[in-house]
Amino acid sequence: MALRHAVLAALLDEELSGYQVTKAFAAGVANFWHALPQQVYAELARLEKEGLVAGREVVQVARPNKRLFRVTGEGLAELESFASAAAKPSFLREDLLVQVQAADHLDTDVLIDRLTERYAFAEAKAALFEEQLRAMRGERGEAEFLLHGARVGPYLTCRRGRDFERANRDWCRDAVEVLRARREARADS
Template sequence: MALRHAVLAALLTGDGSGGSDGGGSDGDGGGEYSGYQLAKAFDIGVANFWHALPQQLYAELAKLEKEGLVAGRQVVQETRPNKRLFRVTEAGLAELAAFTTATSKPSFIRDDLMVKVQAADSVDTGPLIEQLEERASVAEAKTELFGKLLRKMRGGLDEEEFLRRGDRIGPYLTCLRGLALERENREWGLRVAAVLRARGPIRAER
């Protein structure tokens, strides 16, 4: 997967308001996001399975617009700087459609904290325990964030009803995966920290 596909997918979650003047999407995919709004939406949702820095997103938006996969328009604001809004074009939707038909590769974990745990028998575990508990704390905060986001998406519907007939089911399903992942991160971090603390200081054999 390329970053472009993640950006296109994130743009499809735009609310279509287009800012203060209420511009729509003219029949193309989703609504509209400014670069700033895209970065915020990306951080909450897509970043859980495809990380990118804001400057990378801005650069990718420029590439996508040049290739005709997104369309941008200028919005004049009286009390704030003008901003540019982006939406997915029909060509962008076609790009996403082609992407979804391609075979997905198995996912792989690349996590420096797990490498540290792998070496726990030969290193001072004090700093490692602190990092594990910090990871668990961050995961707990993200769990709460996902819970709020999911409730906002559902509106007045309960989850099963929303899954049957709610709008924009894709972002909801990916947020469910993010919620499960962060719950697992919290449980794993706390358990490993407790195990290492119970075993006491490690004296590595030389």
């Protein structure tokens, strides 16, 4: 039941349409959570029914009308109580880790392919996060922004996302190196 809180958190700083929220949670852009459009719309409907968000219809001319949502007082209270409860730590859960766990029994070439793909993905995503961070802090230096910037929450989560992908990238690089070195060592013997 954390998606509801993730949606609430996303709506805190600005009024967004369901569509915009789905964009924010779409693969590749979400820095602190990920969800599919269907989940987001369903959650928004539930949140509205429970009075945690309020939606208002916005009529548009050259495109479908949309509904903008904002968090209500009750919604904020819900977030407060969510934050006051202990957060359950999550675990790494990646297909690639499973594949590498079995590395000693699988074809090295195939694994190196997977790791190289993931490396590129991680690199791209880290760069994307880095750009978002630059945009958030604007002209200011990071230290200055962290002290006096308006909203640091999104900045901090984005930084975590960036560092996560950097760590993924470095791990992929090292793993490839290890697998290659072992293959050569085997070939020599």
